[in-house]
Amino acid sequence: MSEEITETNFIGEITENTEEQKPSLEPGFKSVCARIGLMMIVVYTARFLCSLFITLTSGAGWYKGWGPTASALLNSVLSIIFLNVIPITAGIFILKFPLKTKWGEMYAKPKYFARSLGIFPAGYGLAMVMQLFTLLLARLFANTPIEDSFNATKSLTSQSSLAGALIMFFHSVVLAPLFEEFWFRGLVLHSLKPYGNGFAIFVSSILFGLTHSNLAQFFYATVIGIVLGYVAVQTKSIVTTTLMHAMFNSISGVTTLFFAEPSVSEYIYNAGMGNQTEQTTAVTMFLIWSVAVLLFALVGVIMAIVKLAHIKRYRVPKVQTELSTGKRWGIFISRPTVVIMLLMAIDTMTFLLVTRLILRLFQI
Numbered sequence: 567m568s569e570e571i572t573e574t575n576f577i578g579e580i581t582e583n584t585e586e587q588k589p590s591l592e593p594g595f596k597s598v599c600a601r602i603g604l605m606m607i608v609v610y611t612a613r614f615l616c617s618l619f620i621t622l623t624s625g626a627g628w629y630k631g632w633g634p635t636a637s638a639l640l641n642s643v644l645s646i647i648f649l650n651v652i653p654i655t656a657g658i659f660i661l662k663f664p665l666k667t668k669w670g671e672m673y674a675k676p677k678y679f680a681r682s683l684g685i686f687p688a689g690y691g692l693a694m695v696m697q698l699f700t701l702l703l704a705r706l707f708a709n710t711p712i713e714d715s716f717n718a719t720k721s722l723t724s725q726s727s728l729a730g731a732l733i734m735f736f737h738s739v740v741l742a743p744l745f746e747e748f749w750f751r752g753l754v755l756h757s758l759k760p761y762g763n764g765f766a767i768f769v770s771s772i773l774f775g776l777t778h779s780n781l782a783q784f785f786y787a788t789v790i791g792i793v794l795g796y797v798a799v800q801t802k803s804i805v806t807t808t809l810m811h812a813m814f815n816s817i818s819g820v821t822t823l824f825f826a827e828p829s830v831s832e833y834i835y836n837a838g839m840g841n842q843t844e845q846t847t848a849v850t851m852f853l854i855w856s857v858a859v860l861l862f863a864l865v866g867v868i869m870a871i872v873k874l875a876h877i878k879r880y881r882v883p884k885v886q887t888e889l890s891t892g893k894r895w896g897i898f899i900s901r902p903t904v905v906i907m908l909l910m911a912i913d914t915m916t917f918l919l920v921t922r923l924i925l926r927l928f929q930i
Contacts, residue, residue: 601662602769618925690814704782715781735820759799761885761889762894764884767795800882
């Protein structure tokens, strides 16, 4: 006869389970890990195809005479198709994700909504700390082939069209959060949650960082992914994380809009050269915005330190599994598809050896 056990979950509800022999989770876990690796291989393949398409069409002169607005629109469309729609669609089929039954769960009314939004400043502060770490790390790789991976966002100040900047703002603040939250806090996180909430959060966050495919954004995106993953688990919904993701992106998005103003771009350039320039209304607003963002980041860092000092209060609910943490990570990184994915990720973020070899073989 089995013995009934009464226990309390993390929000104080009484639950009952039965002490009985359960089937091993290991075979299913190995399968999920292998499928996630395959999904990420599709991600990098789609990214390469996008680069190949741009290379071929640019060489054919398709974009000759295009202005910054048309270029921004093209970048947005190609990003949606190759970097979101194709990988996400593939992920749904590869992971055999039960979309019909999970959709309502993912987009359920979030619990602790206001409390979760309250950690946004702390999350932003942590992200800014990682940005500082990235800048320091970039100095170690100055004048090396990896340097370009740290300059992936250097084109931010080159946006000369306000319409183009508005297109990119809409893409980063509206489209990207919708796609990426469904993908990482939806497909990936929900596929891994049965094997541990903490494990699911960290893996989905690392994959989120890897899909940015450059070192300039990897650490920043990974930390944001951890914050959003934590919120998704605690609120049992990706509604809150989608909103928070938009809030994260809106800060850099507004900065992009400022850079689209010629007087601001000129001011930044001259300031960097040590020259004086006219301080227009737009420049004044930009300086006020910059100070406000800096102060917000400092407040966020303080909040993050306080919360990390009391980290035990914010632990996610544990999922009972016979797989230890070390064994789960060992199984994950030893899947052949995950190994291939990691090699592709490393190459994409560093030397692009595979891409260059393929382009050379096809004499492109």
